[in-house]
Each structure stands twice: as structure tokens, then as C-alpha cells.
Amino acid sequence: MKIEFIVNGQPREFDVAASETLLKVLREAGCWEVKEGCGEGVCGSCTVLFDDQPVSSCLVLAPLARGHSVITVRGLQENGGSLHPLQEALIRHGAVQCGFCTPGIVLTAFAFVERTPDVDREAIREALAGNLCRCTGYAKIVDAIEAYVKGVYG
Amino acid sequence: MATALDFEYVAPASLEEALAELGARDGDVKVLAGGQSLVPLLNYRLARPSTIVDINGLPLAGISMDDGWLRIGALTRHVTLQHSPEIRAACPVLADAAALIGNVRVRTLGTLGGSLAHADPAGELPMVMVALDARLTLRRRGGRRIVAARDFFTGILTTTLGADELLTEVEVPLTSGAGYAVEEFARRAGDFALVAVTALVRIDRRGRVDDARLAIGGVGPVPVRSIAAEEGLRGQEPTAERLAQVAGAAARALDPVSDAFASGSYRRHLTAILTRRVLTGAVARAMEAA
Numbered sequence: 001m002k003i004e005f006i007v008n009g010q011p012r013e014f015d016v017a018a019s020e021t022l023l024k025v026l027r028e029a030g031c032w033e034v035k036e037g038c039g040e041g042v043c044g045s046c047t048v049l050f051d052d053q054p055v056s057s058c059l060v061l062a063p064l065a066r067g068h069s070v071i072t073v074r075g076l077q078e079n080g081g082s083l084h085p086l087q088e089a090l091i092r093h094g095a096v097q098c099g100f101c102t103p104g105i106v107l108t109a110f111a112f113v114e115r116t117p118d119v120d121r122e123a124i125r126e127a128l129a130g131n132l133c134r135c136t137g138y139a140k141i142v143d144a145i146e147a148y149v150k151g152v153y154g
Numbered sequence: 155m156a157t158a159l160d161f162e163y164v165a166p167a168s169l170e171e172a173l174a175e176l177g178a179r180d181g182d183v184k185v186l187a188g189g190q191s192l193v194p195l196l197n198y199r200l201a202r203p204s205t206i207v208d209i210n211g212l213p214l215a216g217i218s219m220d221d222g223w224l225r226i227g228a229l230t231r232h233v234t235l236q237h238s239p240e241i242r243a244a245c246p247v248l249a250d251a252a253a254l255i256g257n258v259r260v261r262t263l264g265t266l267g268g269s270l271a272h273a274d275p276a277g278e279l280p281m282v283m284v285a286l287d288a289r290l291t292l293r294r295r296g297g298r299r300i301v302a303a304r305d306f307f308t309g310i311l312t313t314t315l316g317a318d319e320l321l322t323e324v325e326v327p328l329t330s331g332a333g334y335a336v337e338e339f340a341r342r343a344g345d346f347a348l349v350a351v352t353a354l355v356r357i358d359r360r361g362r363v364d365d366a367r368l369a370i371g372g373v374g375p376v377p378v379r380s381i382a383a384e385e386g387l388r389g390q391e392p393t394a395e396r397l398a399q400v401a402g403a404a405a406r407a408l409d410p411v412s413d414a415f416a417s418g419s420y421r422r423h424l425t426a427i428l429t430r431r432v433l434t435g436a437v438a439r440a441m442e443a444a
Contacts, residue, residue: 018163040194053262059193064210129343130257
């Protein structure tokens with residue numbers, strides 16, 4: 001079936017099978033920044049923003065995306081392709097090792113901070129509870145997000 | 155590589171059309187709401203439905219209040235239950251329970267009706283609806299019936315919902331002035347709880363328990379109301395000793411299953427602790443309200 005939805009601000013048309021997931025459709029369209037991890041909605045590496053709220057793209061059947069807005073981590077880049085300040089903060093704090101979970105972490109943190117700018121460390125940890133990182137031990141990720149919040153809102 | 159899924163996908167544009175689809179089709183028909191329980195099963199080929207009826211196009215989301223009832227459409231998402239000012243004001247225990255569900259992504263798409271119809275024995279919403287004495291509207295072509303939450307769940311992942319029926323609305327009787335608390339224990343953040351407990355307590359002017367309700371999830375095939383504990387509290391002064399005693403008795407009355415995640419006796423241990431905590435929390439809030 002043919003469906004249309006918006007990817008990072010651009011209306012796109014896709015020819016999909018109803019049983020395909022949004023994750024598969026996005027990756028086949030070249031959005032390789034969306035990573036497949038567990039395939040059951042637990043790990044958070046396939047996180048995208050769906051009408052500005054985080055979802056597991058592996059748990060969205062493609063037809064459900066019809067007419068909605070999907071943002072991948074690439075959609076956070078500033079005009080001209082420079083990294084978002086939140087991404088810069090992660091780099092500055094050494095919060096990226098293998099990087100596989102990073103797009104999901106960035107989008108989850110971004111959506112959380114947009115919704116609740118007045119956050120503390122505990123709230124950040126809770127917000128990221130559904131995003132698994134097997135490298136960093138999370139401390140530097142939380143440091144980076146805390147620094148970003150202070151930089152933007154502090 | 156798993157073999158491809160092959161189901162017929164239908165997306166009815168109206169409730170009548172959806173009920174007609176459910177009534178007319180044979181085979182393994184699955185309703186798709188938020189998909190947060192169904193799609194993992196599809197991805198791992200643990201479910202191979204012949205037809206998926208996508209109800210996301212139906213006007214079944216929303217919150218309203220009248221005649222002392224809070225009415226919530228089946229397609230209302232967990233994130234809405236968690237953050238809606240109406241729910242927070244009218245039924246705060248539901249907002250707190252919704253905040254405990256899965257992870258933030260599950261809450262974005264997961265729906266009230268989907269969670270109830272999926273009927274996981276440790277699910278927060280089945281438990282809280284049993285605690286709240288909610289009633290569910292089940293529609294089928296040319297008819298409807300109302301079922302109490304307590305009678306809706308019949309076994310593990312099993313309900314009274316017929317193949318031709320759709321859960322469309324949940325109604326919660328409003329109880330003002332009740333203290334409330336919900337707590338759970340899970341092995342990891344986002345996992346289904348090993349045990350989850352909800353308490354609602356009302357305190358009278360003399361400082362005694364006027365009414366108490368206790369529901370426990372994760373300790374049997376369906377959420378359990380602890381009637382003995384409720385009766386053990388009614389008319390009593392809610393001292394710390396009394397609450398601990400009732401919590402212990404509620405736990406001893408259960409015979410939870412052992413599984414790969416926890417033994418039955420550990421679940422019973424958790425039940426006593428969590429029950430004491432929620433009763434203490436609910437009583438404190440009820441005292442504030444009184």
C-alpha cells in the first residue's frame with residue numbers, strides 16, 4: 001500500500017506492506033541513524049519522535065504512520081547540518097562510546113527536556129530508564145544532559 | 155530470517171464498520187490499537203493473525219465526566235492518562251499507575267483499551283481498574299454490554315471479550331476524598347512488575363477507616379481484590395501496626411506462582427511490603443483530605 005508521512009519535515013511517500021514496521025521502512029529509505037536493537041520495544045535504539053513524542057519505531061506498523069510527523073536524530077540538526085547542542089554536550093562529556101544507542105538517547109532526552117525543562121539528575125535518569133546503553137554506565141550521559149539543560153535553561 | 159507475516163490489514167473508518175468487520179471474519183483476528191503488546195508478538199512471530207483490524211482511525215479517545223462517572227475512551231493513550239489535568243484531578247491514582255507502565259515510548263502509543271484487553275496479569279491498568287470498581291463497555295454489531303472490571307479478566311491474557319466485540323469505553327465511579335497509592339516492584343525499569351499493589355482509603359471524621367480497597371497484580375492469573383484486608387480495615391483506626399498486620403494477612407492469603415523471574419514466596423514477601431507501603435501512603439493522603 002502507498003502511504004505518506006513526514007520525515008524530518010519533508011513529506012515522503014512510501015510503498016509498504018502492512019506488516020512492515022516503521023523502523024524497516026525508515027532504514028530502507030536511507031535513515032540509517034535509526035538503529036534496530038531488540039525488536040520488542042525495550043532497548044530504545046530505534047526511538048524516533050512521532051508527532052514530537054518518543055516511540056519505538058520497531059513497534060509501529062507502517063500504516064499507523066500515515067499522515068504523522070516522524071523525526072529521526074538527523075531532524076534535530078541545525079540548518080547547515082551542524083550538530084544539535086544536545087549532541088555537542090554528549091560529545092563534550094564523553095557520553096558516546098560505540099554510539100549505537102546514541103540516536104535514541106538524544107531523541108528521548110530532547111523530547112523530555114522540551115516537555116519538562118525544569119529537571120534534575122534524578123528526573124533525567126528516570127526519563128532515560130527505557131534507553132539501554134551497554135558502554136557508558138550512563139553517568140556521562142546524565143552529565144551531558146544536565147549540562148545541556150543548564151546551558152539552555154539555566 | 156523469520157518468515158514474512160501475511161495478514162490482511164483493514165482500517166475501518168467508523169465504529170459500525172469496525173464492528174461489522176469483527177462480526178464477519180473468521181480466523182485469528184487481532185485488533186490493533188497502540189500495538190505495544192501486539193507488535194512485539196508479530197515481530198517475534200509469536201502471533202500470526204490472519205487479519206488485523208486497525209482501530210486507530212475511530213473516535214474512541216477522550217475523557218469526560220458526568221453523573222459521578224469518569225468516562226475514558228478505549229483509545230486514550232497512557233501518556234494522556236499520565237499527564238491529563240482532568241485525570242490528575244478526578245482520579246489521581248490512575249495517573250500515577252499510568253506513569254508506571256513500561257517505558258516512555260510504550261506510554262506514547264499504548265492505549266487503555268489495549269492494556270485491558272491484553273490482560274497481562276501484572277499490568278498496571280487492569281489492577282487499578284479492578285481497584286476502582288470500573289466498568290467496561292463492550293460493543294458488538296447491534297448490541298452492547300457493560301462488564302465490571304472484576305468480571306472482565308478471566309485468566310492469564312484472557313478476558314470475557316468475544317471475538318465479535320470491541321472494548322470501547324471505561325467508566326470509573328468518582329470517589330472524592332479517598333487517599334490513594336500505587337506501587338510496584340520490577341526487576342528492571344520498564345519490566346512488567348513482579349508485584350504491583352493499589353490502595354484506596356477513605357477516613358471518617360473520627361479518624362477511622364470508612365472504606366478501603368486493595369488490588370494486587372502479578373500474584374495470580376488476574377488482578378486480585380483483597381476483600382479480607384478491606385474488611386479488616388473498615389471501622390478501624392489506621393495505626394502503623396494495624397496496616398502492617400493487614401498487609402501481612404493479605405500476603406499470606408495469596409499463593410502466587412513461581413516462574414522464571416521470581417518464586418511464589420518472594421512474590422508473597424513483596425506483596426506484604428508493597429501493601430504496607432500503599433496502605434500507609436493512602437492513609438496519609440486520606441488524612442490530608444479529611
